[in-house]
Amino acid sequence: MALYSDQVMDHFQHPRNVGKMDDADGIGEVGNARCGDIMRMYIKVDKDSQTISDVKFNTFGCGSAIATSSIATEMIKGKPVTEALKLSNKAVVEALGGLPAYKLHCSVLAEEAVKAAVKDYYDKNGIAYGDELKMDCEHCTACDSHQDAGSKA
Amino acid sequence: MALYSDQVMDHFQHPRNVGKMDDADGIGEVGNARCGDIMRMYIKVDKDSQTISDVKFNTFGCGSAIATSSIATEMIKGKPVTEALKLSNKAVVEALGGLPAYKLHCSVLAEEAVKAAVKDYYDKNGIAYGDELKMDCEHCTACDSHQDAGSKA
Amino acid sequence: MQVYADNAATTAVSKTALDAMLPMLTDCYGNPSSLHTVGQKAAEKLSAARETFAKYLNAQPAEITFTSGGSEADNQAIVSAGAIGEQKGKKHIISTAFEHHAVLHTLKKMEKRGFEVTLLPPPENGVITVEQVKEAIRPDTCLVTIMFANNEIGTIQPIAEIGALCKEKNILFHTDAVQAAGHLHIDVQAMHIDMLSISAHKFHGPKGVGVLYARKGIFLTNVIEGGSQERGKRAGTENMPGICGAAAAFADACEHMDENAAHMISLRDKLLTGLAQIPHSIINGDLKQRLPGNVNLCFEGIEGESMLLLLDEKGIAASSGSACTSGSLEPSHVLLSIGRPHEVAHGSLRLSLSEYNTEKEIDYILAVMPEIVNYLREMSPVWDELEHGQRKHQI
């Protein structure tokens, strides 16, 4: 399928780290069903090293939503929490060998899902954090962009 | 060529009575070069029987202009002058097995060419005639009809 | 196994259509406007194609205008009816909320020109009622445009009844018959249809050819200005291979309509019934007033595109109302219009059959679908909660 790069298709067809995590240290959920994408990310944090020792995801969404979730988990697994916070949607897109323009919001969701999970972990553990973790829904223009462009044969 | 009926093509390819007549008793010319059709009709009248003993035409114009001239000459040759005057454009069209709609004006020209020739003969011989021979150019809408329809690939 | 089940999007060109096209792509290449034999041979083919469409619609050849597709035909019908209405000071148009975008976006354009548009909301079964139309009619209504059959959920509208009503009220009636033509019987006289749009690639004809039927006396406004082709109503050198292929395909489809429909209906119903067994699924659109080839369901807790990708991996070509590819994140306006919530509408699947599909293919689809739905639901955070009752069931 030429719509997506080989990397996207690989992550869509063989998603890494998919599933629930019952003893997660942090859980982040972003997106909403109305928009057609929900990502939930679970992280397990090694308290000593403050590294992400395990990560899982559940995603409701299109092919690229699943693929971006999957690669995001790979990109943060084993990394210090502070580094996971630096994961940018751009890095996700690059790692996937590109995304169609109208699918870029999926990479934004993946970035935000990671942040949401870390925030949850910080909140639960009373760790202070800065403004960059104050989620703002306006950041994501997914719901109002392109609305006129759709058509169906 | 499917544009024209077989009869039209026959008369176009083998026009009857084409040529000039030096000793014509009546000559009628209708149409104008601006419009792309000129018909000139020559008649020779047998004074005793008042019948058209010979007829010739010269035409500048399209295929159907030539064909209508040709068939009109056939339709009046040997006929009483009074009967030639009754030649209608409808009869010409029928005899030709039909004409494309935008070529109907050619049949009108043929009818008028005959009338003009008879009128010329009447005038030259001091024969009185009625209103039906008063030519009116408005009769022919050739020049202003369809002007918007043309196009060229 | 390769299964093409996206015939509402487009169909494979039939051998019949191709055979009609090939001469136009080789020997008979003339321009039908040319006087010479090469051109006049093409002109004859053009006339014959026009007569074919006229014949099977019960119309006159002069009422048939060839366009570049269903979209252009829809545009021209609406713009023309609007111009006629405007001259009489009538600037109200009635349509439905689940029309194709070729209609909806043209109506938007008309709104910008000062028209008022009433979009009837379809009932949950996707079949507009004549009463709805009747109630919407105003003294200044100049056009009713209602699709013959819906392209997503396949529901067939009561066209003959709406036609009779419009005739009685002296209002122009256009129907987008792109999904119906070649599949359902159409008689523009009996059904009192004033204008009708067709697209050839929906019945095994080529892409890029449409037909606008417009009853004699209805003055068409050009969408494309220029040469005097199509009685001056649609400029541009005629797409001769396309037009000839379209006519051959249409004749073929109309001649075999009943047998094709019987075949498709049996496959359709098997597929609909089978897929409806999947829990938390719902069929979209009326079961009876339905195109022979249309199957459309929503599966809760999952999203359409990922379903399509997995089906594609299995060799099954299908589509989803989610229209994700076209750059819209909105779920199908059709599914929303019949009352499906956003989250449910996202999980829609359209399988559209043609007479080429076989029962084996249906069995294959029925075999793979449950796995796919389960796999995606397992991955879905929504499903998790739906199953455990933490999230409100939507269906």
Add this chain to the structure above:
Amino acid sequence: MQVYADNAATTAVSKTALDAMLPMLTDCYGNPSSLHTVGQKAAEKLSAARETFAKYLNAQPAEITFTSGGSEADNQAIVSAGAIGEQKGKKHIISTAFEHHAVLHTLKKMEKRGFEVTLLPPPENGVITVEQVKEAIRPDTCLVTIMFANNEIGTIQPIAEIGALCKEKNILFHTDAVQAAGHLHIDVQAMHIDMLSISAHKFHGPKGVGVLYARKGIFLTNVIEGGSQERGKRAGTENMPGICGAAAAFADACEHMDENAAHMISLRDKLLTGLAQIPHSIINGDLKQRLPGNVNLCFEGIEGESMLLLLDEKGIAASSGSACTSGSLEPSHVLLSIGRPHEVAHGSLRLSLSEYNTEKEIDYILAVMPEIVNYLREMSPVWDELEHGQRKHQI
């Protein structure tokens, strides 16, 4: 002998084009908007076709919009430029009196919308000068639209110079390159062309496919509203066979442009020189600034259609400026624009060659034409007088 010499009306589809079309009419029948593999294979072909046009025009793929033909491209270019101009309060358009009707009739429509149109009168040689354009420019000029080469008399306009002028004056420049594309070198960058129209069937591609090039940043107004095909700028399922055939034909034409032109020019000049020997004939259009395949003359005292019919009998397919078939009795507006009197313009003949024509064919045409002219002149009441000096000689 059969001689097709009406290539300006339309051309035979080349083997190359047909070979590119056939897969799209058989296996690769998908809708490029479909997500599945069948659709995405078509989408790849669509991209490749877009890249081909971009490459040979020196443009970007995103600047290429596929349309249903040259007419639609012309319509969309002018309507779009008008809309852009209107927003800036600029409602003056410059064009020429001998444009194709796809341009002229669209300009008429713009006039109805309050635009002012200046139609430059071409000089007798049929080549508009940059000075004419310069003098016509006003502060409120929003568009200059001038054809690349004229379809009847084949004259090539100084496009690069006009482009440079428009760039300097910051005015949009569109050129109808329907007769030029595939025959003359086009570089939209070097020539400062903002918009350009192409029609595939003029260079051995299929009928019913056109291209509108529009420089990045130029907001296009839809002529056809609906789906989001062509970046939302041209709705309707893409004519995939046509588009692929068009791209193959364009690549082929551009790759072999120089050799084809050399061949055609030698035939053209032989034909022009030979026919000009016929008394009371006149060549229309500049001899140098001329399409490689265009031959156009007027023969006094006779009418074009009858000439064509007789040529057709001899197996020669040609055309005349008289456009008699299209229902118009007016002679060609092009010939009138370069100053031919009505009666002379009626007697025009256009022979338009392609690389398929041979020298034998030219010899054959040269052999039969004098007879035909003489035969018709003998039948003509006008000729009689022209010959005997009773009527003023027109040429």
